[in-house]
Amino acid sequence: MSDRSKLTFWLLLAPLLIWLLTLIILPHVGMFLVSLREKVGVREYETGFANYAVFFNEPLYWNTFARTAYMSIAATLLTLLIGFPIAYYIAKLTRGRSKTTLFLMCLIPFWVSELVRTFGWMILLRETGVFSNLLQYVGLASGPVEMLYNDAAIMTGLVYTSMLFMVVPLVTTLDSLDDSLIEAGYDLGASGFAILREIVIPHAMPGIVSGCIVVFMLSLGNYLTPILLGGKDSLWFTGLIYSQFITRFNWELGSAFGFLLLGLSSLIVFVGLKLSRQSLGKTMAQ
Amino acid sequence: MSETPDLECRDISKSFDDFKAVNDVSFSVPQGTFFSILGPSGCGKTTLLRMIAGFQEPSSGDLLIKGKSVLDVPPNKRPVSMVFQHLALFPMMNIGANVGFGLRQRGVNKTDITKQVERVLERVGLGGVAERPVSSLSGGQKQRVAIARCMVLEPDVLLLDEPLGALDLKLREHMKIELKQLQSEFNTTFVYITHDQSEALVMSDQIAVMNQGVFEQVGTAKELYYEPDTAFVAGFVGEANRFTAKVKGSAGGSVEMVTSDGQTLHGLDARRSLSVGDSVDIFVRPEAVRLSRNQADVAAMGNTGQGKVANILFNGANSQLILRDQTTGAELNVALPQTGEFRDLARDDVIHFGWEQQQTRVYLADGEQTDV
Ligand SMILES: Nc1ncnc2c1ncn2[C@@H]1O[C@H](COP(=O)(O)OP(=O)(O)OP(=O)(O)O)[C@@H](O)[C@H]1O
Ligand SMILES: [Mg+2]
Secondary structure (H helix, E strand, C coil): CCHHHHHHHHHHHHHHHHHHHHHHHHHHHHHHHHHCEEEEECCEEEECCHHHHHHHHCHHHHHHHHHHHHHHHHHHHHHHHHHHHHHHHHHHHCCHHHHHHHHHHHHHHHHCCHHHHHHHHHHHHCCCCHHHHHHHHHCCCCCCCCCCCCHHHHHHHHHHHHHHHHHHHHHHHHHCCCHHHHHHHHHCCCCHHHHHHHHHHHHHHHHHHHHHHHHHHHHHCCCHHHHHHHCHHHCCHHHHHHHHHHHCCCHHHHHHHHHHHHHHHHHHHHHHHHHHCCCHHHHHHC | CCCCCCEEEEEEEEEECCEEEEEEEEEEECCCCEEEEECCCCCCHHHHHHHHHCCCCCCEEEEEECCEECCCCCHHHCCEEEEECCECCCCCCEHHHHHHHHHHHHCCCHHHHHHHHHHHHHHCCCCCCCCCEHHHCCHHHHHHHHHHHHHCCCCCEEEEECCCCCCCHHHHHHHHHHHHHHHHHHCCEEEEEECCHHHHHHHCCEEEEEECCEEEEEECHHHHHHCCCCHHHHHHCCCCEEEEEEEEEEECCEEEEEECCCCEEEEECCCCCCCCCCEEEEEECHHHCEEECCHHHCCCCCEEEEEEEEEEECECECCEEEEEECCCCCEEEEECCCCCCCCCCCCCCEEEEEECHHHCEEEECCCCCCCC
């Protein structure tokens, strides 16, 4: 490489490097250092893993952590289950105009902010909300029904928020599936289910995995939806981190929690990739 | 051979909105036949084949396999298999799983599947590749895997949609012979569609020439070549010099016609259906024209003339000569005999040519057919 092209190379890479360094690496290094500080007295600190020990000794933290993980996994699976037929319909059963329209319809919810969207759900689900009134009107319920502040409400919100991020990669991969492969499957005597299992899903696997990773990360790190739809007792781990930083001014513990969440998401994604026999490179390349 | 044909179509039609892609097609294919459907692009071949496979429903007509109507049978239950134009091998499975796919759907047990897959792969000359991925095969090998994948199911009829279209010329020539061999080896009925006449002529027992949704003629390669029923078949199968002309006189079964260039040609009117003044299309095969350096050799033929060599298209055994008629200036393609006699023929040489009356094929121009 000549000096000149070397220079071009570094100049082109610079924005990415600066972005990585200032926005990802530096804050994390800082946070990690903060998380290792133990408060022994007023403005007296020692280095150690005491903050992490607090987490492991307090069942509330533990449970919230586990609950956030399995709720996020459940939300991811539910999104996949609902998103797959939608994506299949858009990619394989529609053509031209209606395809574009349907695709845009998945996008519409994202034209308003997450806050407004979540409030929308609250208007529907609260005690004096649309659903409650409707049930009373039809005569299925005798009094007001509170549908907010439970796990189902959180789940609904999470799935709703994540749907697009599942549908887009799925449509992309399913689009690239040659129709003649499906026809060949039928021709060789396969049932619709066998074709789904042996041809469609294996082909869509990179899309499924990348969609799942994104949705899982989004759910795990979601703050607004669990708090608003799940109420004060939603017990979402991001809520805990928030309260350590903002309410308790305990940055040390908050940082430790932040690192634990990072470790958890990395671990679950890793296990997911291993289970689906996909590699991160392959998944992101599609 | 059994009495009932393996495949029978009765007045099959398919319309898309107002457009009739396939129009009242009827034919039957006896067991073990290599049946080709030959036609130009867009004539409805794929549509017809997809109806037989069950992917498209005929607008009208009936379809019988081994004497039983299959109109209500979904594609995954029909005893036909299809080799797709781009083969449609499953890239997510290895070769063995591809070939075993159909057996797996039938619930055959694993050890039997492995055995049968290996046997059929050996028959197509690909023993021992079952564990390899599809992408490791060459074009011709993929072709054979696609056929093996169908043949392992022992279908009554195998449908092939221009399966050689994606291969290069050399391989295509090779696969033609191989396909024919595989067909006679498996002794299965093949329905093969193509727009390449040499594929159809070389491989088929029976050929149907299709044009704009209808069958123009069904027959053996020889019949189509020597006795085309319609002007379309005469022009599409094999090469031909084509003239448009008007009938000038007819006497005792022989007609005299004048082309638009003013050339007078003679042909036979076996059906006596031509009358003076009719517009006709005339076809003369380049290989039917005899060349000679002295006039006496061709003098006895029904059509004679003298031409100047306008061009020599040398292509080994398929070399052609373009002659320009001395009197009218009309062009005529003539096959160059490879006997060496005309080796020193050069441009602007003048030579005599002639062909027999029965080699002139005459068809009424408005599409109505007439045989010589
Ligand atoms: N789903 C469809 N809707 C409307 N028209 C169609 C449809 N499928 C085919 N056609 C039309 O029917 C005609 C025949 O198509 P078909 O695919 O059978 O042609 P083909 O003989 O197989 O041609 P090729 O050699 O190019 O494959 C074409 O004019 C095509 O435009
Ligand atoms: Mg076609």
